[in-house]
Amino acid sequence: MTQLQAILNYQEVDKELYAIERELAGSEARKEYVKMKKFLEVAPEKLDALETKANSLKAEAASLSEKYEKTEETIKDFDSLDELISGGADIAFYKKKAQLVFDQLKKLKAELNELINVINETSAEYQKFKKQVIAAQKLYREAADKYNAVKSEKEGTRKELEAKLAELAKDISTEAMEKYKSKRKEKLFPIMCKVNDKRCSFCGMDLPIVDVNRLTSGGMIECDSCHRIIYKE
């Protein structure tokens, strides 16, 4: 048996294994499993980000409260106002000053209220996301069980095919087998494609004439476009 025939025999059996892999990869159970897995992988990062945001908002609120209290304290300056006025101080000056303090307090109060709203929103967002994470953990376990069940259904057939392939591989050179397997890892299938006149039968690409000439002498070439191995029988 020629090397080419041995590889083609191998590919014929591998086709069944490939079909099983495709079926598993496309199964609803796996899609759900991967979706939940991805969600749970990024969840801690998002929870951390929300926590960092909450902490910085709290610090901001504390500093605003402090500012508010300090401003409020300046009102004490007006305690001795009666004395000052009766001593001939300009009442207009104190009126203006009092108005300034009042405006500042009003502004700080508004800022604080706004900040409290943001804090509440962030807290609600955190709680909601935490619930989603807990729900996703449950869904993830369920999906993993389902996916494993689907996988184990195919396990017997898969093992049989792998045993057959191991047997068929004995007729193939190590070099050719490695090349085939590396392409298989890239999820290309079929890997071996028959030449169609001067074209790749898989993607239809015109093959360089120098390569086609090599083909006629029984060699194999690679398609530059789809990276399949082209052969001629």
Ligand SMILES: [Zn+2]
């Ligand atoms: Zn091609």
